[in-house]
Amino acid sequence: EPEVTQTPSHQVTQMGQEVILRCVPISNHLYFYWYRQILGQKVEFLVSFYNNEISEKSEIFDDQFSVERPDGSNFTLKIRSTKLEDSAMYFCASSDVISGYTDTQYFGPGTRLTVL
């Protein structure tokens, strides 16, 4: 069964450093997403991406964040200058579009980001 994969599973970084979280969405999907979950809290939407551009972003997704689809299979989230409060699980998701209807978003296993 196709699944979303993410690397690394755990990333530890120093405050102020740049990190890149990587995702391989399900191959025939067209929409890609990043969500985050701070420990013990809700899953929060960050950004959605379609047709090589951001289609929607939340207020969390400020100028320190960026997304990219560098090739036909990868989807990345870059955090330019990490802060302590960026420590969280980051989930990638993807979905297809069938006949114009929203399709299910399938989530990856997540990357745990720890900022020291």
Place this chain on the structure above:
Amino acid sequence: GESVGLHLPTLSVQEGDNSIINCAYSNSASDYFIWYKQESGKGPQFIIDIRSNMDKRQGQRVTVLLNKTVKHLSLQIAATQPGDSAVYFCAEMYDTGRRALTFGSGTRLQVQP
């Protein structure tokens, strides 16, 4: 305001019993609702979804009920098994033009053997 919330943070059931997990939402414009299961250290796993033009949908051992009058969503799990132990989230999508999911705070289901 717009919110998705859960009535109970923890639900404990006996193996073999049926489980009912509830969720309230406040945005009457929400078009699509999903239940996800999250096991420790893993990402949300899709269980079942329902669109606003339906009031019931069934899957394998799971049923989702939508009551738009009182803005209430429930997930019923039949014959609960130890493997069902997890945190369950409801999520809503306001409309198909905005694909961001808004998640509730989660209910932990504990299945007692």
